[in-house]
Amino acid sequence: MILVVVEHDRGTMSPATWEALAAARAVGEVHALTIGEAADGLVDQIGAYGATTVHQVHHDVLTDYGPEAWGEVVAQATRALSPDIVLATGTDRGNEVMAHAAAILDLPMVANVVEFDGENLVRVRWGGSLLERCRLDAPVRLLTVAHHAFAAEEAPVSAHAESLAVDLDPMLARTVVRERVERKAGVTLSTAPVVVSGGRGVGSAEGFAPLLELAAELGGVVGCSRAVTNLGWRNHTDQVGQTGTRIAPDIYIACGISGAIQHWVGAMASKKILAINTDAEANMVTKADYAVIGDLHQVVPAITAEVRRRRSTSSPRT
Amino acid sequence: MRILVCVKRVPAPGARINITADGQAVDTAFLGFTMSPHEECAVEEAVQLVEQHGGEATVLTLGPAEADEQLRYAASLGVAKAVLLPIDGPDWDPQLTAQAIGAAITDIEATDGAFDLILFGNESADSGGFQVGIRVAHALGRPVVNGIKGIDVDGGSLRARREADAGVEVYEVSMPAVLGVKEGINLPRYPTLKGRLASKKVAVAQVVPQGEPGGQRMITLLPAAEQVSATVILGNGPEAAGAVVDMLEEIGVLK
Numbered sequence: 001m002i003l004v005v006v007e008h009d010r011g012t013m014s015p016a017t018w019e020a021l022a023a024a025r026a027v028g029e030v031h032a033l034t035i036g037e038a039a040d041g042l043v044d045q046i047g048a049y050g051a052t053t054v055h056q057v058h059h060d061v062l063t064d065y066g067p068e069a070w071g072e073v074v075a076q077a078t079r080a081l082s083p084d085i086v087l088a089t090g091t092d093r094g095n096e097v098m099a100h101a102a103a104i105l106d107l108p109m110v111a112n113v114v115e116f117d118g119e120n121l122v123r124v125r126w127g128g129s130l131l132e133r134c135r136l137d138a139p140v141r142l143l144t145v146a147h148h149a150f151a152a153e154e155a156p157v158s159a160h161a162e163s164l165a166v167d168l169d170p171m172l173a174r175t176v177v178r179e180r181v182e183r184k185a186g187v188t189l190s191t192a193p194v195v196v197s198g199g200r201g202v203g204s205a206e207g208f209a210p211l212l213e214l215a216a217e218l219g220g221v222v223g224c225s226r227a228v229t230n231l232g233w234r235n236h237t238d239q240v241g242q243t244g245t246r247i248a249p250d251i252y253i254a255c256g257i258s259g260a261i262q263h264w265v266g267a268m269a270s271k272k273i274l275a276i277n278t279d280a281e282a283n284m285v286t287k288a289d290y291a292v293i294g295d296l297h298q299v300v301p302a303i304t305a306e307v308r309r310r311r312s313t314s315s316p317r318t
Numbered sequence: 319m320r321i322l323v324c325v326k327r328v329p330a331p332g333a334r335i336n337i338t339a340d341g342q343a344v345d346t347a348f349l350g351f352t353m354s355p356h357e358e359c360a361v362e363e364a365v366q367l368v369e370q371h372g373g374e375a376t377v378l379t380l381g382p383a384e385a386d387e388q389l390r391y392a393a394s395l396g397v398a399k400a401v402l403l404p405i406d407g408p409d410w411d412p413q414l415t416a417q418a419i420g421a422a423i424t425d426i427e428a429t430d431g432a433f434d435l436i437l438f439g440n441e442s443a444d445s446g447g448f449q450v451g452i453r454v455a456h457a458l459g460r461p462v463v464n465g466i467k468g469i470d471v472d473g474g475s476l477r478a479r480r481e482a483d484a485g486v487e488v489y490e491v492s493m494p495a496v497l498g499v500k501e502g503i504n505l506p507r508y509p510t511l512k513g514r515l516a517s518k519k520v521a522v523a524q525v526v527p528q529g530e531p532g533g534q535r536m537i538t539l540l541p542a543a544e545q546v547s548a549t550v551i552l553g554n555g556p557e558a559a560g561a562v563v564d565m566l567e568e569i570g571v572l573k
Contacts, residue, residue, distance in 0.1 A: 112448075
């Protein structure tokens with residue numbers, strides 16, 4: 001049996017969990033573990049992705065997310081339910097919770113797998129630019145699945161819920177979320193349909209003005225490379241890459257970005273990529289779907305002007 | 319404050335990563351080395367916390383003798399002490415690495431006193447196991463939170479912020495504590511000439527690492543599936559704007 005740890009935030013399930021459930025289903029019988037009362041309403045949603053049993057855990061220290069408390073629950077559920085595999089999401093929370101469980105159980109844990117059916121697993125390295133085939137010797141396999149590696153397809157079954165008793169030390173509340181600052185509504189770098197990004201080739205912080213204009217015109221946001229963040233031209237929250245934000249917009253417009261590995265792995269999930277660069281041999285250009293060879297300082301304003309021109313000549317929008 | 323930062327020496331790849339013929343390592347013949355980006359920020363954070371609250375920062379790494387370079391880089395930024403846990407050959411697995419680091423910290427603390435705060439990078443740039451810091455925290459019996467992008471120290475405790483889908487989460491943790499930090503928590507400084515000169519004189523303590531191998535063993539590295547796309551050149555210079563907007567209309571971005 002494969003036990004999937006359901007990632008949720010106060011009852012809202014993360015899309016990465018759908019992928020984990022779908023990945024597990026391809027390998028064997030799937031049970032799910034939900035942590036905290038807030039997740040009790042997720043049974044039908046979990047069944048939609050093929051898990052037959054949902055083990056629900058309730059406790060006073062589980063009213064909000066806490067890495068140590070969640071890790072302890074996963075460890076206790078692993079002991080109580082004896083699964084062959086415990087699978088979590090390859091996200092900040094999923095990797096963190098599984099690492100806690102692995103430390104408690106003194107078992108190996110393999111992060112971000114893309115294949116796990118059989119003795120040898122394949123996992124992601126360097127943020128996805130390299131893979132590793134590895135062997136895992138353990139009585140229970142603790143794994144997280146790489147985000148976007150498995151399709152989140154539904155396969156509905158009727159899931160039933162069971163209560164799972166745990167014994168938690170109140171001390172575990174020491175790392176529970178104390179306070180939250182909710183994000184303002186609106187598009188963010190990770191959800192925007194269009195991202196217009198600038199690299200070292202933009203030349204200065206002020207040089208981003210035309211990129212901001214084009215992004216606004218297309219209903220998108222501005223991103224940047226790590227070089228730009230390190231130069232202090234843009235805030236790190238705009239950084240696309242392995243150590244920044246991973247994006248998947250409809251189109252990624254990369255202006256003056258050479259396309260180092262660190263940047264590419266954050267952008268490669270984009271549906272289409274347009275590179276604007278003076279260097280036709282730049283990595284970003286050769287990997288992109290479309291390219292314009294030229295100076296971004298001339299090309300970007302020209303695109304903005306052309307978008308505006310077509311809008312003003314087409315029939316007025318309501 | 320007594321702060322320890324744990325770092326890892328990793329290759330600094332450019333546009334692509336090549337694998338050696340035996341599939342056991344990244345071909346570093348033409349690459350420089352650095353510490354993982356999250357850890358550069360961890361070092362900067364340690365230096366800033368010492369500047370604000372007094373005390374001393376120490377940097378530690380488990381790696382080849384050449385990792386001396388990363389320790390001295392940290393020293394050039396203001397870290398006072400350095401510890402190397404030297405290993406030969408391939409990377410140690412995450413369980414073994416964590417055991418060795420945990421044991422070394424216990425030894426250091428037995429003579430020099432406890433660290434108030436131990437910082438790790440959220441994950442290493444190369445192997446990305448997402449676990450060594452958490453395992454070390456468990457071995458030491460200390461609270462740990464990963465993904466931290468803001469730290470405010472207040473007396474014996476700290477407030478740590480982390481970004482999540484819904485916004486920012488705040489944790490309040492009593493020290494001694496362990497945190498895994500992420501790039502973006504600060505903008506790391508560059509070393510000064512004075513710092514570089516001073517770093518040459520820092521004594522690097524060596525502790526022979528020990529531990530039992532864990533259950534994860536690398537068999538081989540594999541190239542990721544290359545995204546093969548024949549790039550369509552839409553034109554040269556600003557004259558290409560028309561073709562670009564045609565394409566935006568075609569893929570449905572321009573409504």
